[in-house]
Amino acid sequence: MDIGDIGRVYHYLLKYRSVESKPIQRRSRDGESVIASILRSASADQLDQLNEFLAPQGFKVIEFDDTTRGVPVAGRVWVLARSEDAPASSFMSTERVFSEMNVRGNGTQEESAVWFLHIWLIYLSLVYTRAGRGVSEVSSYVDATFSREALEEAVQDHISHIRQMGVSEAAGSKVIEILDSEKGKDVPRRISAYMKLMCAAGLVCEIDKNEYQQTLLGAYEIAQNYDSSLRIPIDNTLGSLVNIVAPGVDDNEVEDAELWA
Amino acid sequence: MDWPLLLASTARLLDLHDCDRGPGTTVYSPPDKRPGTGLGLWLKVATSLMQYLYERDLESNDAWVPVEVIFEELADRHNISREDILFVANYLATPTRLISIKAWDEHGAPERQTLKRETALIEWPRNTKRRDRCRLSTSGSRSVLLSQAAQKWLYAADDAGKLERAINYCAYGDIPSLSEGLVAQIRRFSKEITMLLERQHMDELMSDFEAHRDDYLEVIKGVQESVERAADYFGTKQNKEQYLCWLETEAGQSFTPYTVQQSFHEILQAIERLSRKFQTLVSALASAKREVIGLIRFDEAAVGLALHPCSDEITDLCITALGPWSADITAPSPMDFSGILSLQQESQSSATMVFEDEAVDDLPALIERFLHAYRDEILAELAKGPVSLTAGIENGWVELEEVDVLPQFIGVYSTPEWLDESNRDLGVSVGSGELDVLLPNGNRLQGDELILHWVNPTVNISEA
Numbered sequence: 114m115d116i117g118d119i120g121r122v123y124h125y126l127l128k129y130r131s132v133e134s135k136p137i138q139r140r141s142r143d144g145e146s147v148i149a150s151i152l153r154s155a156s157a158d159q160l161d162q163l164n165e166f167l168a169p170q171g172f173k174v175i176e177f178d179d180t181t182r183g184v185p186v187a188g189r190v191w192v193l194a195r196s197e198d199a200p201a202s203s204f205m206s207t208e209r210v211f212s213e214m215n216v217r218g219n220g221t222q223e224e225s226a227v228w229f230l231h232i233w234l235i236y237l238s239l240v241y242t243r244a245g246r247g248v249s250e251v252s253s254y255v256d257a258t259f260s261r262e263a264l265e266e267a268v269q270d271h272i273s274h275i276r277q278m279g280v281s282e283a284a285g286s287k288v289i290e291i292l293d294s295e296k297g298k299d300v301p302r303r304i305s306a307y308m309k310l311m312c313a314a315g316l317v318c319e320i321d322k323n324e325y326q327q328t329l330l331g332a333y334e335i336a337q338n339y340d341s342s343l344r345i346p347i348d349n350t351l352g353s354l355v356n357i358v359a360p361g362v363d364d365n366e367v368e369d370a371e372l373w374a
Numbered sequence: 375m376d377w378p379l380l381l382a383s384t385a386r387l388l389d390l391h392d393c394d395r396g397p398g399t400t401v402y403s404p405p406d407k408r409p410g411t412g413l414g415l416w417l418k419v420a421t422s423l424m425q426y427l428y429e430r431d432l433e434s435n436d437a438w439v440p441v442e443v444i445f446e447e448l449a450d451r452h453n454i455s456r457e458d459i460l461f462v463a464n465y466l467a468t469p470t471r472l473i474s475i476k477a478w479d480e481h482g483a484p485e486r487q488t489l490k491r492e493t494a495l496i497e498w499p500r501n502t503k504r505r506d507r508c509r510l511s512t513s514g515s516r517s518v519l520l521s522q523a524a525q526k527w528l529y530a531a532d533d534a535g536k537l538e539r540a541i542n543y544c545a546y547g548d549i550p551s552l553s554e555g556l557v558a559q560i561r562r563f564s565k566e567i568t569m570l571l572e573r574q575h576m577d578e579l580m581s582d583f584e585a586h587r588d589d590y591l592e593v594i595k596g597v598q599e600s601v602e603r604a605a606d607y608f609g610t611k612q613n614k615e616q617y618l619c620w621l622e623t624e625a626g627q628s629f630t631p632y633t634v635q636q637s638f639h640e641i642l643q644a645i646e647r648l649s650r651k652f653q654t655l656v657s658a659l660a661s662a663k664r665e666v667i668g669l670i671r672f673d674e675a676a677v678g679l680a681l682h683p684c685s686d687e688i689t690d691l692c693i694t695a696l697g698p699w700s701a702d703i704t705a706p707s708p709m710d711f712s713g714i715l716s717l718q719q720e721s722q723s724s725a726t727m728v729f730e731d732e733a734v735d736d737l738p739a740l741i742e743r744f745l746h747a748y749r750d751e752i753l754a755e756l757a758k759g760p761v762s763l764t765a766g767i768e769n770g771w772v773e774l775e776e777v778d779v780l781p782q783f784i785g786v787y788s789t790p791e792w793l794d795e796s797n798r799d800l801g802v803s804v805g806s807g808e809l810d811v812l813l814p815n816g817n818r819l820q821g822d823e824l825i826l827h828w829v830n831p832t833v834n835i836s837e838a
Contacts, residue, residue, distance in 0.1 A: 127701050178647050180564040187643070195695065206702030207693045226689045231676055233697065238672035248667035250572045271673070275680045288683040314698030334696055339667055342695035346688050347670065350678030
């Protein structure tokens with residue numbers, strides 16, 4: 114792997130986030146087999162060098178072989194993952210999240226962020242909580258399938274629930290105001306925007322029309338970076354949730370909430 | 375003895391066999407409940423009985439076992455009567471009929487295979503009605519063996535040794551299936567390691583790994599050595615000759631020489647990857663670094679974050695660390711140069727100039743409409759003398775049906791033959807800085823004046 118090869122691999126990974134030597138759920142992308150050959154023939158030292166090049170930019174390349182579920186026999190998958198040890202790259206932007214989620218065109222960045230965060234958490238509840246899957250269970254990404262319809266239904270349920278709770282518990286919350294303001298086709302449009310973002314970032318892939326699956330990259334990054342990111346607000350809020358929800362819920366729910374308080 | 379696993383893996387197959395749905399009939403929902411009392415008692419008695427008969431068989435080598443002895447052994451253990459044991463033994467000894475399709479003939483008709491005798495797991499003495507002795511049938515022994523099949527990695531070294539023996543016996547046809555079995559064991563072991571690395575509450579498995587860590591490493595090493603030895607042995611001159619002879623036999627004809635080598639190669643690759651994974655586990659165990667994150671109530675977190683929102687900074691942090699991102703590099707985009715690039719292309723292009731409206735308008739092109747409207751007027755004026763841009767603008771030739779046609783009018787000065795293709799004697803002169811005219815839309819046009827005129831006025835005036 115010479116410097117030109119590193120350039121090719123780097124460019125490809127920035128664009129698609131993953132390389133599969135034998136894709137089984139889709140056709141090979143343009144140039145993917147060449148990139149896979151470069152990575153496959155690279156020595157351990159050369160892969161280390163590639164990672165040394167990526168480290169200051171906040172990334173690392175992780176190789177998965179066929180001891181990982183979903184990787185075909187003798188196949189390999191490489192993913193470009195954000196490193197939990199390094200600060201985010203200066204060229205990494207999340208601006209697209211705010212622009213894509215602004216489906217009405219006149220929303221604020223705060224509205225976009227709220228919508229993204231809530232659809233994201235509901236998506237995570239589908240592929241982790243409902244499946245009884247721990248955050249560290251990377252290899253269960255092959256079971257993390259969901260339909261657009263299921264996600265939409267779960268988001269609608271979440272909003273209805275928030276509306277009911279919001280009135281009595283925290284009527285002044287700006288977030289509730291934002292979620293409550295949805296009307297017409299807002300939720301389907303926001304879910305379309307969400308899925309578009311997640312697919313473009315290689316965190317989710319569409320395996321059939323309106324049928325999706327978490328990717329290996331998506332599962333790996335959650336397992337690696339959860340502690341330093343989502344855990345902060347989630348641990349914080351689940352602690353508060355016990356106090357708010359406890360009087361009106363049954364024992365099982367209290368048990369769950371206390372578990373993570 | 376792992377009877378429940380053995381039964382669980384075959385229960386639905388038997389249900390399907392017994393299912394009364396015919397091909398192409400209506401939708402059928404398989405029941406999740408099984409018939410019977412659901413106490414599990416008869417299953418327990420049956421498996422205990424078979425296990426007991428198996429043990430006696432090992433001692434006595436196919437001797438009949440008196441029912442009384444069985445009764446003494448099992449009655450107290452399960453609190454059942456002699457009749458109960460006879461009921462179970464009778465049930466296991468009565469054959470049932472299993473039908474499967476073996477193949478389809480050349481006309482597409484199924485060739486059915488019926489199994490009956492093989493379904494009896496216990497047998498009574500033949501040619502007598504006495505039911506005071508019994509023993510395991512061949513099928514019964516097989517099912518006990520199946521229930522005991524060891525899937526543990528600790529026994530994999532024995533399976534690897536079979537490869538060498540297969541070469542020894544010239545049983546080359548068995549090598550791919552032996553290899554597949556070994557690779558399957560490697561995968562299963564690898565999955566166990568993955569579970570340990572990823573899941574919580576794996577204490578039993580974790581204790582097993584801690585207790586047998588060195589044994590597991592030894593097995594990995596042993597399997598690797600066995601396969602390498604087999605591969606080396608396969609490559610010896612003497613063996614190669616035997617193998618080539620075997621390839622010419624009927625069994626070897628479906629084989630390619632490469633198949634066996636490929637089998638060895640695949641196991642060695644798999645064992646190498648397993649070894650790396652095991653090392654990861656060993657270092658995780660040694661450093662107590664097995665940090666596993668369990669189940670998180672994301673649904674409740676979503677409710678919580680609606681009632682008690684986190685700060686914008688925290689949301690940004692989460693999206694940056696785990697959300698979708700794109701590469702936003704501060705460099706010119708090709709779109710920034712689109713105006714310049716298109717001009718450069720136009721100057722070098724041999725293609726005919728196309729105006730934007732042509733692509734979307736069913737009407738004639740704007741230049742055609744312009745010429746249709748003003749061509750005669752312009753030629754009439756030219757017959758009188760030179761026509762300047764200022765004069766044309768003052769004549770109103772820069773607007774057509776409220777559409778701005780200034781570009782088309784100026785186009786006439788760059789390509790005068792548009793006015794009269796048959797005559798190329800139209801020329802354009804430039805009056806430096808003389809243009810200063812107010813356009814109908816209120817804009818002012820300033821610069822060099824352009825003047826259109828006949829190069830040879832005497833000839834063309836008459837024609838015009």
